[in-house]
Amino acid sequence: MQLVLRGGGGKGSAEAMPGLQLGAVATRADRQGRGYAGALMQRVLASADTLRLPVLLFANSSVTDFYPRFGFHRLPSHRAWTMGAFEPSGAVATPLDPTREADRRLLSDICTRSIPHGGALSAAPEPSLPLWYLCNGLARALVLDGGRSIVFVTEADSCLRVHDWLGPLPVDPLATLCSVMSAPVVRIEFGFLPPCGWFGDNLRLEPDDAAFMYWRAARPMPPGPLLFPEMLMT
Structure with a gap:
């Protein structure tokens, strides 16, 4: 690693x-x-x-x-999260299908180009691990920005959990995250350390x-x- x-x-x-x-x-x-x-x-x-x-x-x-x-x-x-009243935008992100060879190649290519997340300790992304999550039904992968990035999410109990985000990170993620929600949420949690500019003072770390x-x-x-x-x- x-x-x-x-x-x-x-x-x-x-x-x-x-x-x-x-x-x-x-x-x-x-x-x-x-x-x-x-x-x-x-x-x-x-x-x-x-x-x-x-x-x-x-x-x-x-x-x-x-x-x-x-x-x-x-x-x-x-832990990192933000609270609010977040509504789906109605936009439809493209699902990544791990059974398709083209989608697996896309995942591998984005991992190769993706910059490790911030924080005192991080690691370069490894495509086999998110692929394992997807094949076991533990997250959804959605292709963004015309194939330039991939976000991995789950939704439960009015919470959107963003497990990972590979590829370019947006300055303001809210519009993108609203495009991947299937229902309103009141909490967004992150499985990585988000950039300090995300959600401003509303991003909580504990x-x-x-x-x-x-x-x-x-x-x-x-x-x-x-x-x-x-x-x-x-």
Whole structure:
């Protein structure tokens, strides 16, 4: 994975670097307590140390005491949203169909050209991950700007969740988001850190105590808000 670190509160110059992201680490119930998970972690992290690569992972509340044993520390993460009375505009965005080869090529091409989202830590988009979300019915993908960008959304309980936005980001996203709504919403949430100009003072950021993101590297994390792109988490 190509990680991006930014100084200056997440607004400064960006530095791209290779990094590793660990997925699930688990042991069968009848094999637990024998040190298998720890031995596996030691082997994987020894390879990361040899290559001098930072390691990122996403955990849950049941294993918060496990990863710090291996040099990981928890990163403070944020949530981002805005409130209001948002109405569909009636415009129709083009759905992206992951079963069509042309649409998969479009997704890959836009990922290649897309700039990583902001914040202290982000990553270059990887087409296989949003494709996994789409094939499992976990989001809708809509093609915007004549094929220049793609937005991934879900709608539930009067909330529009914008999981990701690949390609050029508009200065004012509201018109675009109203074009992808199928019903009125009162809340728009983001699975990435939006640009600071989006929604002005109405964009809310708050610490996310339910996010268990862990980081292991020789260098400290730059200061600033952090909302790692949701569709790049495993």
